[in-house]
Amino acid sequence: MAKRILITDDALFMRVTLKNILTQNGYEVVGEAQNGAESVAMYKQLKPDLVTMDITMPEMDGIAALKEIKSIDPEATVVMCTAMGQKNMVVEAIQAGAKDFIVKPFQPDRVVEAVGKLLAA
Amino acid sequence: MKVEYIAPFAEAAVGVFEALIGMTPERGQLKVSPSMNTMQQINVVCGLTGQLEGIVVYGMSMITADKIASKMLGQPVITFDALAASAIAELGNMVSGHSSARLASLGYECDITPPTIIRGLNVSISTTDIPAIQIPLELPDLGVFELSVSLRQRVSLAAA
């Protein structure tokens, strides 16, 4: 069965881009959240195998959403996917439990590699 | 507003265009205005908060926005719809994100707000009395992507 992924990004363009990359590589995109709060709610409901998480979003940012998801499910697999590449941000996300950190703009291969590695087991 | 604040944005924009659409823009002449205003049709506005605060605006013509969005989407943009607008807004977000990483390495930790698109000619965005510095980036065949940066050091820090 295809692994189930929840995409989180406030930009329609990014959701469409990520969905195309993931579905073309055999993954099922089970949800598309437009902000952190939606992502947390959809995580509880959908229990996806992996979450892609933008950081800069209205309502609730991706770092706050990551922390909430990890408190609901410490085993959650969350990959940050953001334009913000500063060291502090990467360190904070990894310490909060993010499994990988992809900086936008990315090549499709970078996403496929990161997701493939995390969902291989 | 210090001139040194704009270099990270110009460098970030060049890097983002190279990675995103494989094009290297050419930097034009720097210009200073007493306040933030834009003569462009499509403007992406991002806020900065943290050790530097203010706004940055990425302006371009409708034709240039259509052409850039077409490259980002890998298909021609016929009308500037929600998807095309979102691509252009995200382009602004990427430039702001990479700029904040560059500013962090210069010692200014900043966060960015989600981008907003403002359409219309001769828009004046007077949230502050901080002067704006503009720099046009010329993209071959696509047109001009204009950076306008209006930032100041957070008052408590400047006084410290």
Ligand SMILES: [Mg+2]
């Ligand atoms: Mg975003």
